[in-house]
Amino acid sequence: MNAEPLLSVIIPVHDQWPLTRQCLHGLRTATHGNFFEVLVVDNASQDATPTACPPLGRKLFGDRFAFLRRNMNQGFGPACNLAAHTARGELLFFLNNDTVPQPGWFEPLRAALTEEPDLGAVGPLLVYPVSKPSPKQSADHDTNAGVKPQTTAQCPQTQHLGIAFCLQKRPHHLYEHFPARHPLVGKKRRVSALTAAALLLPRSLFLTLDGFYPGYVNGYEDLELCARIRRQGLALRCVPESTIIHYSSQTPGRFDHDQANARLLQERCAALITPDLNRHIVQDGLKPALTPWLLPHAVQQDEDTRHLAPLTQSPLPALLDLLEAHPLWQAGYEAAGRLLQEKSDWPQALEIRLRQANLRPSLAAYTHLLRAALKCGQQSLATETQNRIAVINRLLADPHTLRRKAAHLANQARMLGEDDLERLYRQACKPCGQ
Incomplete structure (x- = not known):
């Protein structure tokens, strides 16, 4: 050298x-x-x-x-x-x-x-x-x-x-x-x-x-x-x-x-x-949200969801293009996933359900993903998804512990001066239906 x-x-x-x-x-x-x-x-x-x-x-x-x-x-x-x-x-x-x-x-x-x-x-x-x-x-x-x-x-x-x-x-x-x-x-x-x-x-x-x-x-x-x-x-x-x-x-x-x-x-x-x-999510024009098991993630602003609502009836190619532009559009994933499943296009349905589970996590999204993985013969993914569903169900089976954890995190947010984040965790402290 x-x-x-x-x-x-x-x-x-x-x-x-x-x-x-x-x-x-x-x-x-x-x-x-x-x-x-x-x-x-x-x-x-x-x-x-x-x-x-x-x-x-x-x-x-x-x-x-x-x-x-x-x-x-x-x-x-x-x-x-x-x-x-x-x-x-x-x-x-x-x-x-x-x-x-x-x-x-x-x-x-x-x-x-x-x-x-x-x-x-x-x-x-x-x-x-x-x-x-x-x-x-x-x-x-x-x-x-x-x-x-x-x-x-x-x-x-x-x-x-x-x-x-x-x-x-x-x-x-x-x-x-x-x-x-x-x-x-x-x-x-x-x-x-x-x-x-x-x-x-x-x-x-x-x-x-x-x-x-x-x-x-x-x-x-x-x-x-x-x-x-x-x-x-x-x-x-x-x-x-x-x-x-x-x-x-x-x-x-x-x-x-x-x-x-x-x-x-x-x-x-x-x-x-x-x-x-939370700061990145808010500065980027999105909203912070929590899953029922307290996983933080980003969601669209309400006005964006309302604006996109009529477009769930769009043809499949248009829906897929819209999801590229709006990757947090929950209703879009449901509409596109349903159309792909009706066509038995399971490989593309798997891709859509995967993105939905990662970007808009929910038990329903993981259930859709599990079905698509099984249809595509991806056993390792199906097993992992089943395990994840089991973990989430165990967490949800103990709501008292989840509410206690949410209260603790709400207090942390308050001490940090994060008012919006405190409200988010306070809401999670409430029993279902309140």
């Missing part, structure tokens, strides 16, 4: 060689010039990675490629820290191996850091692949999580646009499953956290902050890093002009440590986390 590179791309891997190969080819195709180096950190892979990756990396990137082999898998954070100390670039770009960068991904990210000097880190818009196998599911059945089966949608859907925190200080991907072309996805916004699946920041800042805290196991270390960046008085922004396809959470056992990681984040960073999900 000769001149110091501007950028060091760091890709931690553990097995999954086909994904790594796809990522490296995608990175080379989408990134012109030799201003960057690529460092692959192998966390003790047992597949073809140790033998196949070095020659491919040298073929694609020449002497600007390095393969760092570790004899023990100590996880994502330590692998990234190791590479950061080896890297020579002014900027670091952490990149998961289950990603495919799209042409022009780097320039908007670099421009944002250059033009907004108070930014500490930036990330691209991550989208789900079109007509590809979906991400693997979380091992637990957290009712805050979405359901992600195979997708047949022809418009890419948003996977990551930045992270916001709800009143319980749990992380939520903003507008996950929205069409990537939706205006809210393209809006310029600053966020509380960004995923390290694709994260750009100055190397000097990363080293000053001592990198990722090694106590996390493959999750939440990026949330703490972002909290510590903000503690420095710096901001975070997703740059949607930069796009990367994310196959998301392909590593087996990716979610096995989420509960322990979440507890560790609360222990270390509770004071640095401010609930802001």
